Amino acid sequence: MTDSGVTRDIAVEVRNLVKSYKSSFKRQTFQAVDNVSLQIESGEVYGLIGPNGSGKSTTMKAVLGLISPTAGSCRVFGADSTRVDARSEIGFLPENPYFYKHQTSAETLRFYGKLCGIRGKKLTNKVNELLELVSLEHARDRRLGGYSKGMLQRVGLAQALIQEPQLLILDEPTAGVDPIGSREIRDLILKLKSQGVTIFLCSHLLEQVQEVCDRVGIIFEGKMVNEGTLEELTEIRNQHEFIIKNASPALVQDIEDLIANNQQAEVVRSGKPRSSLEKLFIDTANEQKHNKKGNKS
Amino acid sequence: MWLFIRHFHGLPSAKKNSNMKKPWINSIIILCVLLITGYARLSFEQKLNEEMLELKLIPKSYDMDTRIALKQKSFAAGIGSLRPTIAAFMNVSASNDHSKQDWQSLESKFNDIVLLDPHNPYYWETGSWHLVSNASASSRDDEELPEVTRRKLYRQYINKGTEFIDRGIQMNPDSWQIASLKAKRYANKYRLPDFDKAADEYLKLSKMPNVPSFRRDLFKRKALYCLAKVPDKHQEAYDLAYKLYQDPNNRVPSLLNALWIGQSHPLNKVKHRYSLLDIYKTQNRAYKWLRVKWIGSIRHKDEAMYGVEKTIRGLEQILLIPQPNRVFPTQALKPMFIPK
Amino acid sequence: MIIPRKTSFISLPRISVIAGHTFTQLVRMKVFYFLIIFAVLIWALKQFVLGTFTGGDTASEQQLRLLKSTSYFAMNLFSIVMAISATALLIPKDIEDRTLYTILCKPVPRLDYLIGKLLGVLLLIFVSLIFMDLLLSVMLHYNTQSLIASEISLMGAGGNSEVLQERITTLNAHGLTNNIHYATLVIFFKAAVIASVALLISTFSTSTIFTLILTIIILLIGMIQADARELILKASERGETSIISKLSMFIVLVFPDFQLISVDDGVIDGKIVPKLTLLKITIVSFFYVALYTSLSWFTFRKKEF
Numbered sequence: 001m002t003d004s005g006v007t008r009d010i011a012v013e014v015r016n017l018v019k020s021y022k023s024s025f026k027r028q029t030f031q032a033v034d035n036v037s038l039q040i041e042s043g044e045v046y047g048l049i050g051p052n053g054s055g056k057s058t059t060m061k062a063v064l065g066l067i068s069p070t071a072g073s074c075r076v077f078g079a080d081s082t083r084v085d086a087r088s089e090i091g092f093l094p095e096n097p098y099f100y101k102h103q104t105s106a107e108t109l110r111f112y113g114k115l116c117g118i119r120g121k122k123l124t125n126k127v128n129e130l131l132e133l134v135s136l137e138h139a140r141d142r143r144l145g146g147y148s149k150g151m152l153q154r155v156g157l158a159q160a161l162i163q164e165p166q167l168l169i170l171d172e173p174t175a176g177v178d179p180i181g182s183r184e185i186r187d188l189i190l191k192l193k194s195q196g197v198t199i200f201l202c203s204h205l206l207e208q209v210q211e212v213c214d215r216v217g218i219i220f221e222g223k224m225v226n227e228g229t230l231e232e233l234t235e236i237r238n239q240h241e242f243i244i245k246n247a248s249p250a251l252v253q254d255i256e257d258l259i260a261n262n263q264q265a266e267v268v269r270s271g272k273p274r275s276s277l278e279k280l281f282i283d284t285a286n287e288q289k290h291n292k293k294g295n296k297s
Numbered sequence: 298m299w300l301f302i303r304h305f306h307g308l309p310s311a312k313k314n315s316n317m318k319k320p321w322i323n324s325i326i327i328l329c330v331l332l333i334t335g336y337a338r339l340s341f342e343q344k345l346n347e348e349m350l351e352l353k354l355i356p357k358s359y360d361m362d363t364r365i366a367l368k369q370k371s372f373a374a375g376i377g378s379l380r381p382t383i384a385a386f387m388n389v390s391a392s393n394d395h396s397k398q399d400w401q402s403l404e405s406k407f408n409d410i411v412l413l414d415p416h417n418p419y420y421w422e423t424g425s426w427h428l429v430s431n432a433s434a435s436s437r438d439d440e441e442l443p444e445v446t447r448r449k450l451y452r453q454y455i456n457k458g459t460e461f462i463d464r465g466i467q468m469n470p471d472s473w474q475i476a477s478l479k480a481k482r483y484a485n486k487y488r489l490p491d492f493d494k495a496a497d498e499y500l501k502l503s504k505m506p507n508v509p510s511f512r513r514d515l516f517k518r519k520a521l522y523c524l525a526k527v528p529d530k531h532q533e534a535y536d537l538a539y540k541l542y543q544d545p546n547n548r549v550p551s552l553l554n555a556l557w558i559g560q561s562h563p564l565n566k567v568k569h570r571y572s573l574l575d576i577y578k579t580q581n582r583a584y585k586w587l588r589v590k591w592i593g594s595i596r597h598k599d600e601a602m603y604g605v606e607k608t609i610r611g612l613e614q615i616l617l618i619p620q621p622n623r624v625f626p627t628q629a630l631k632p633m634f635i636p637k
Numbered sequence: 638m639i640i641p642r643k644t645s646f647i648s649l650p651r652i653s654v655i656a657g658h659t660f661t662q663l664v665r666m667k668v669f670y671f672l673i674i675f676a677v678l679i680w681a682l683k684q685f686v687l688g689t690f691t692g693g694d695t696a697s698e699q700q701l702r703l704l705k706s707t708s709y710f711a712m713n714l715f716s717i718v719m720a721i722s723a724t725a726l727l728i729p730k731d732i733e734d735r736t737l738y739t740i741l742c743k744p745v746p747r748l749d750y751l752i753g754k755l756l757g758v759l760l761l762i763f764v765s766l767i768f769m770d771l772l773l774s775v776m777l778h779y780n781t782q783s784l785i786a787s788e789i790s791l792m793g794a795g796g797n798s799e800v801l802q803e804r805i806t807t808l809n810a811h812g813l814t815n816n817i818h819y820a821t822l823v824i825f826f827k828a829a830v831i832a833s834v835a836l837l838i839s840t841f842s843t844s845t846i847f848t849l850i851l852t853i854i855i856l857l858i859g860m861i862q863a864d865a866r867e868l869i870l871k872a873s874e875r876g877e878t879s880i881i882s883k884l885s886m887f888i889v890l891v892f893p894d895f896q897l898i899s900v901d902d903g904v905i906d907g908k909i910v911p912k913l914t915l916l917k918i919t920i921v922s923f924f925y926v927a928l929y930t931s932l933s934w935f936t937f938r939k940k941e942f
Contacts, residue, residue, distance in 0.1 A: 065742075066942050087644075087741075097735065102662055102665040102666075112740075115745050116743050117648075169742075323841070327936070328891070330928075331891045331932075339889065348914060349900070352911065354914070379706070380706070380902075385686065416906045419696060419698075474695065511800075
C-alpha cells in the first residue's frame with residue numbers, strides 16, 4: 001500500500017482515524033476518535049495528551065489492534081495494526097496494569113516472554129535483566145497479589161520490554177506511582193530513548209510529558225487540536241526572549257530603555273520567561289469549549 | 298454550517314453503519330454455519346445413535362410418558378450416571394419401608410427405581426420379590442384387616458408383582474435374568490402358583506438367544522418339573538422327560554424321577570420303557586432318590602407320583618432297609634421311630 | 638529499517654504457553670480440592686452404602702454398579718461444572734483485569750489465545766479425570782477381587798462350577814475393564830464439547846451469568862436432542878409437518894447431541910464399548926469442538942476491548 005521507502009523511518013502512522021461507538025439504548029453514535037492523524041518517527045518520544053475521555057486510549061488501542069478503526073488506518077513499522085505481525089515490535093504498558101495475581105513477577109515475565117517466542121537461557125537472562133532494570137529482584141518470587149501499585153507498574157514496564165520491542169506504548173505510565181518511582185520511570189524512558197526505542201505515551205501528567213517528549217499531540221473530544229515539537233508548542237508567539245550571557249547591568253538598562261521608548265513593545269518580565277505545557281493544555285481546552293458554545297448558539 | 302458538519306461526518310458515518318450491523322451479520326453467519334453443519338452431521342449422528350442403542354450404551358427412549366414421568370421426578374435425571382446412584386439410595390430407603398411394612402411407599406419407590414435404572418435386573422428382582430412375597434403375605438396376615446380385604450390384598454400384591462415383572466421384560470426384552478423372574482413367580486408354590494404358565498415361561502427362556510448353555514438345560518428341566526405338577530400335562534411331561542433324558546448331561550436325580558414317574562403313569566403313551574437299573578444304575582441310588590422325592594412330595598402334596606410307592610416298597614424289601622428307616626414299614630413301629 | 642517479524646497464524650508452542658498458564662491459574666484457584674471430596678465420597682460409599690445390597694442373584698455386582706455410577710456421576714459433575722464455569726469465567730476475567738490487553742498486545746493471534754484457554758481448562762479436567770479414573774479403577778479392582786473370592790468361598794464346596802464361572806464372568810464384566818477408561822474418556826469429550834460451547838458463548842456474551850445460563854440451557858437441550866431427532870423421523874415417516882416437528886428440526890440441526898457423547902450408562906450396566914464406536918464418538922466430539930472453536934474465533938477475531 002505505502003511505498004516502503006516512505007515508511008522507513010515512521011514507527012507509527014495513524015491516518016484519518018475514526019472510531020465510533022453506538023450507545024446501547026439510544027440509536028445514537030458516539031465518536032470517540034474523529035479523524036485523527038499522527039506520525040511518530042523511529043526513535044522519537046511522542047506524547048499524546050488530553051483530558052479523560054478525549055480519545056487517547058482509543059487511539060492507542062487502535063494502534064495496538066485491540067479495536068478496528070471505523071475509518072482510517074493505523075500502521076506500525078509499515079504493518080497494518082489489525083494484523084498480528086504489527087505487534088511483534090510493540091511493548092505495551094496498560095493503564096493500571098493488572099496481571100495474573102497468582103503469578104510471581106518472575107513467572108509473569110517468563111509467561112510474556114514465552115508468548116513472544118523467547119525460550120530457554122535467553123529468557124532466563126532477559127527476565128533477570130529486566131527485574132534488575134525495574135528494581136524488583138528482591139520481590140521476584142512473591143505473588144503479584146501482594147504487590148503495591150508502583151511495583152505492578154514496574155512489572156508492567158518490564159513485561160512491555162520483554163521482547164526488546166522497537167516501539168513502546170505507555171498508557172499513563174506514572175499514574176498512581178509515587179514521585180520517586182515516577183522519576184525512575186522517567187529516567188528509564190530517557191534511557192530507552194537513548195537506545196533508539198520509539199516511545200508513544202499518553203498521560204495527563206503534563207510536566208512529565210514535557211520532560212521526556214520530543215513531540216506532543218493534544219487531543220480533545222476525539223479531535224487532534226494541536227500537534228508539534230515541544231518548542232513549537234510552548235513558544236509564546238507574541239513575546240521574545242533573549243538569553244544573554246554575561247550582560248552588565250548597564251546593558252540590561254540600555255535594553256530596557258530601548259524597549260520603553262518603543263510605542264508597542266513592553267517588558268513583561270525580565271529573567272527567564274516560562275510557560276508550561278499545562279497552561280497551554282488548559283488554554284486549548286478552554287478555547288475548544290468556547291468554540292463549541294459558539295457553534296451551538 | 299449544516300453543510301460543514303455533513304461534510305465532516307459524512308464519510309465515516311457511512312462506514313460506521315456497516316460496522317454497527319456486524320453483530321447481526323455475525324449471528325446470522327453463525328446460525329447458518331450451525332444449520333449447515335447440522336445437516337451434514339444428521340445422518341452420521343442418527344446412525345451412531347442407532348449403533349449405541351443396539352450396544353445398549355445409551356438408554357432407549359421407551360415412550361414419551363415414561364420419560365416425562367422421569368424428568369418430572371428429578372432434574373438430575375438429565376445427568377446419565379446419576380440415575381443409578383439415586384436408584385441405589387432409593388433402594389436403601391425402600392428397604393426401610395420393608396421393615397416398616399409400608400408397602401404402598403415401597404411400591405411407588407420401586408416404580409421410580411426401575412425408571413432410574415431400568416436395565417438393572419437386581420431392582421426388578423427385588424421389587425417383584427417384595428410385592429409377590431412380602432407385601433402379599435404381610436397383607437394376608439394383617440389381623441387388623443377384615444378377612445375379605447386380606448384375601449383381596451394378597452391377590453392384588455401378587456398380581457402387582459407379576460405386572461412389575463412384565464414391565465421389566467418389556468423394557469429389557471433381551472434379558473433372560475428378568476424373564477426368569479416371571480417363570481419363578483409362577484413356579485412359586487407358596488404364591489398362587491400356575492405351573493402350566495411357569496413351564497411355558499421356562500421353555501421360552503430356554504430358547505432365548507443369550508442364555509448360557511448350562512442354564513438352557515436347567516430351564517428345560519425346570520419346565521419339566523413344572524409340567525409334572527400340572528395334572529393334565531402328564532403326557533407332555535413324560536415326553537419332555539424322555540427327550541431330556543437322551544442327553545447324558547441332563548440325568549440329574551429329579552429328571553430320573555420324573556422319567557420313572559412319567560413312564561409309570563397308566564395313561565401315558567410310553568416311547569421306550571427303561572428299566573429301573575437303566576435309569577438309576579443301582580438299586581441303592583434308585584431307592585435314595587425316589588425316597589427323597591416321595592418325602593418331599595408328601596410335604597407339598599402337589600404332584601401325582603405314579604409307581605413311586607410301589608417301587609419304594611419293593612426296594613425296601615430287596616435292600617433290607619431296617620424297619621425304623623423305611624418309608625413304608627411292614628411292622629408296627631414304636632411311636633418314637635415314625636419318620637418325619 | 639525495522640520490519641515487524643512474521644507471526645504464524647497458529648503456533649503450538651504459544652498455545653501451550655497459554656494453556657499451561659491457564660492450567661496453573663486454575664490449579665492455584667484450588668480446584669483440585671474437589672478431588673479430595675471425590676476420594677472421601679468414594680470412601681463413604683464403600684463404608685456405608687455398598688453393604689446394603691442383599692439377596693437376589695445379582696446382589697453382589699450391585700456394589701460394583703454403584704461404585705461406577707457414583708464415580709461417573711462425580712466425574713460428570715466435576716467436568717461439566719469446570720467446563721462451563723472455568724471457560725465462562727476466564728475470558729471475562731481477563732478482559733476485566735485487563736490481562737487480555739497485555740496478552741493480545743504481544744504477537745499472539747486471537748485464535749491461539751482462544752485455543753490456549755480452552756486447552757488449559759481441558760487439561761485441568763483431563764488431569765482430574767485421570768485421578769478419578771485411577772481411584773475408581775483401584776476400588777473396582779479391589780472390590781471385584783474380594784467379591785469373586787467370597788463367591789468362591791460360598792460356592793466352593795460342592796457348588797456348581799458352571800454357576801460359579803458365570804458369577805465370576807459377570808463380576809469381571811462389571812469390574813475393571815478397558816470400558817471403564819473409555820467411559821471416562823467419553824466424559825472428557827463431553828466436557829470438551831461443553832467447554833467449547835461455553836467458549837463460543839463467552840465470546841459474544843456480555844456477562845458471565847448469561848454465558849453460564851445459556852451454556853446450561855444448551856446442555857439440557859443437547860441431552861434431549863435424540864428425542865427431537867426421533868420425533869422428526871417419525872413425523873416425516875408419516876408425512877407430517879407440524880410446528881413441533883419444525884421446531885425439533887431446528888433443535889436437531891443447531892444443538893449438539895450430548896447423548897451421543899456418553900457411554901457411562903452402558904458401562905455401568907457392564908456393557909462393552911467397541912473401539913469403532915469409541916472412534917466414532919471421538920470423531921463427533923472433535924467435530925463439535927473444532928466447529929465451536931472456529932465459530933468462537935469468528936466472533937472473537939474482531940472483538941473490541
